[in-house]
Amino acid sequence: MTARGLIRGLREQIANQLRDDILSGRFEAGARLSETMLADRFGVSRGPIREALVQLTNEGMLVGKPNCGVVVASAAPDSIRELIVPIRRTVETYALRQFFDSITDDDFAAWEELLEQMKKACQKKDYNATVELDVAFHRSLLVRAGQPDLLAIWQTIVARIRMHFRQAHMKMKDPMRIYAEHRAIVDVFRKGDKEAAVRMLEVNIE
Amino acid sequence: MTARGLIRGLREQIANQLRDDILSGRFEAGARLSETMLADRFGVSRGPIREALVQLTNEGMLVGKPNCGVVVASAAPDSIRELIVPIRRTVETYALRQFFDSITDDDFAAWEELLEQMKKACQKKDYNATVELDVAFHRSLLVRAGQPDLLAIWQTIVARIRMHFRQAHMKMKDPMRIYAEHRAIVDVFRKGDKEAAVRMLEVNIE
DNA sequence: GACGTGTGAATTGTTGACAATCGTAGGTGG
DNA sequence: CCACCTACGATTGTCAACAATTCACACGTC
Structure with missing residues (x-):
């Protein structure tokens, strides 16, 4: 200490x-x-x-x-998004497919905890926190897929575009939308509809 | 020292x-x-x-x-290739497009030097060297594009699949083919045909 | 005024020593 | 025989000191 x-x-x-x-x-x-x-x-x-x-x-x-x-380092240029969004979609949907059929109650408990924190951060308009929680949610998918390679790739990508997350969050008219989108993703997970989950995840990634 | x-x-x-x-x-x-x-x-x-x-x-x-x-770390599973190949293609062709119209004589000199070393490594069947030179060639494209983001992403990806490079090289009946493929890429660069260059690069990435 | 050189302060790179942690082996008790 | 506890050696994490490098500034020369 x-x-x-x-x-x-x-x-x-x-x-x-x-x-x-x-x-x-x-x-x-x-x-x-x-x-x-x-x-x-x-x-x-x-x-x-x-x-x-x-x-x-x-x-x-x-x-x-x-x-x-x-x-x-200088901030990644905006033009990088056109490249990173498809890569993220590829990586994250791949990860989601790997574990979707073995989602557990512990998984849901962890996501609910994240969502609760996200809701509070949105209410406080604490954008550093909303970014970290948004990142943490997506990271949880990679971690859950259990492939270190994917996680390493994903972390590198996300490290480069964290500033973009922040800018995107700050531009939202209603920060609660950050929470709502992720709430909806977890809700679809509960319904057990893998393809709907994949599609919703893809929509969130942009 | x-x-x-x-x-x-x-x-x-x-x-x-x-x-x-x-x-x-x-x-x-x-x-x-x-x-x-x-x-x-x-x-x-x-x-x-x-x-x-x-x-x-x-x-x-x-x-x-x-x-x-x-x-x-344990070696990346083979199944990761189906994910990494498209990512690499996306990243590397994007990089190539960024700088293709401003290729200089210095660029060609650097590539010729790499190719010369690659040729020697192929002749000696020194697969560690062929891997590093293959990686160095592709890395040079990312460096030349001048976007640190891309380079960081690419490096993470490649670090994870270096063992695959090595296995692929060792499986080749004629190691000179490694050299020949990259020779052909640089030759297309010299012709100034961007689309042909992109296609040839994509073929090399697998 | 412009350019080149030298110097010194600040910083980076490395080292060896000390503090903290972990894992394993051995001993003891039930 | 098994479970638990303790001790110790090996290792990791951190610190402060020394060596090497860089850069900015001052001074001299043309």
Whole structure:
């Protein structure tokens, strides 16, 4: 437990916070992130900072240069959506088909929990939270499919377009629609209609 | 310069060597990789080893567990190909279209250099090298397109199926065919026929 | 004024040491 | 014989210090 409330296993915690900061615009694209500054800021040594920076560099959130540290990657251009949407549809519907026939009550309980949190985040217009919950919902499908390859691919994709999630959420006239769409997906899952579920998932991905 | 010939900036070099070892089967799936052992083996401290392991974990080559180190990930199932081939085609042809009209002499020089190395590797039946050169060729297209998003996505995909590249290469009756196919792609680039180039690239991706 | 060179501060990259955690082996009790 | 507990060695996670590199600024020369 550090002075900043972080516990052992710092890398992931630091990476998560930095990712949040980048997505929230607290670090601009092109901004240089200094290990020394971050170590001061998190109240830890540079070792775990470096590891977190490696992770975020691999996610594409940062761009590294030997001996010169890392800068915040520029936002993915909008044109990338035309590419990523079909890829996401391919990957996520594939995952859904893998496990649809073995959905359990535990699965539904987990989704209901996510939906409850999503509803609250929508009510509060907390867009960082709605993004993370939207991502978490879709991630749960990949995790449930139980294929690490798919999950790795999907995570890379989503890391690159998180900013787009956020922009899309903020543009919605009624943020409750985020919740409603995912509510509807889970409801179709309950009906056991796989093809309807696949179609609804595809509609959600855009 | 370490005793093992490594120079400063160890992470990438170590990651590259470990990746090669994993792909060559020198570490079995499920095998635990100990930082201490690797540090001894490479003749360096554990710091850069840890960073390399973070990188390879993000690539999906390794699976980490807090406080317990990392194990070698199991090979991607063959069924993943049916998913990855279309994704690769989507990504790589998109990239090719982005830069095709601005191909330079420097581009051709780089590809000729790759092809020369590929030819030699084929003659020597050095399948690790043919895989890396095949990957390098395709990677060059992504790099040339100048979109970090695409490159990150592509790298994640390819990291997961490198073993498949290797198996495919080893199955070829004549390894020179690897060279010949890529030779033909570059030749079509020289003719400036974009659509033919896209089609030939798609045929190569399988 | 423009260009080149040198210097020093800040930072990155690596190392070795210390703290914390885990897994295994052995001992004890029921 | 089995279950539980404890101890210890090996390893992971983190820290602070040292070495190497980069960049910005100041100064000198043309």
